[in-house]
Amino acid sequence: MNLVIAFYVALGLAALAFIIGAIRAARRSKEVRWPTPVEVLIGLVTDFFDTLGIGSFAPTTAIYKLRRMVPDELIPGTLNVGHTPSAITESLIFVTAIMVDPILLVTMITSAAAGAWLGAGVVARLPRRAIQIAMGTALLIAGTVFTAINLQALPGGGTAMTLVGWKFALAVGINFILGALMSIGIGLYAPCMITLALLGMHPIAAFPIMMGACALLQPVASLRFFQTGRFAWGPSLGLAFGGVVGVLIAAYIVKKLDVVYLRWLVIVVIVYAAFAMLRSAAQRRSQ
Secondary structure, three states, X not given: OXXXXXHHHHHHHHHHHHHHHHHHHHHHOOOOOOOOHHHHHHHHHHHHHHHOOOOOHHHHHXXXXXXXXXXXXXXXXXXXXXXXXXXXXXXXXXXXXXXXXXXXXXXXXXXXXXXXXXXXXXXXXXXXXXXXXXXXXXXXXXXXHHHHHHOOOOOOOOOXXXXXXXXXXXXXXXXXXXXXXXXXXXXXXXXXXHHHHHOOEXXXXXXXHHXXXXXXXXXXXXXXXXXXXXXXXXXXHHHXXXXXXXXXXXXXXXXXXXXXXXXXXHXXXXXXXXXXXXXXXXXXXXX
């Protein structure tokens, strides 16, 4: 339990750093504006389903691309900055509600945060076309994973609430990579859940791990994006305001929902958006 307390202390410090970073970035920027109702609604809907385990990065990216709301090169920063408040809210609700081995929990969360810090530094320097290719690929990966889940082609998991030996080390290492990939828009939820299931953990054990990881790594990654200014203020604030409301509705009112049919809809949307993103990259190369 002392490790869990240490996590919450670290989370509080990360949240404080996030707020200070946002204020400093706002003072430097001339692009600050309040979100539109549509931008707030996007945050509410995507984080509502994020709380139920679908994830928010791929659906949000698809919506932004289809509606041309955010320039492609600003989407990774907008996702990390905008979804941070909802990730912290989810963590406060779920980390202590589901009892997972605290050593595994804190170690996987810390490794993901370290990966995010390194990954965000790289993404902040990438050109527009590289980001389009990375995000288009990320969406295709998400669509493939969602399809496999719906077709029950992936394992449902075991009964363990902890890992030991090489399984522990492998899970921590993979979460480091997933934390880095969050910076280019590849959500952590689905791959983290699949990794833990393959290693024999109970499916519910993934929730505090993946939510705790995102709650710590997204503020860390956001600090990089605050420094470079590579995110969109209005959409980010929309995700922040609407997202927290969506989390609270899902956690305390709806609690459980059959998401299979919804996931099929998400698959169609994100695959279309993936090809649109890759087409944009191809057109940019030919110019």
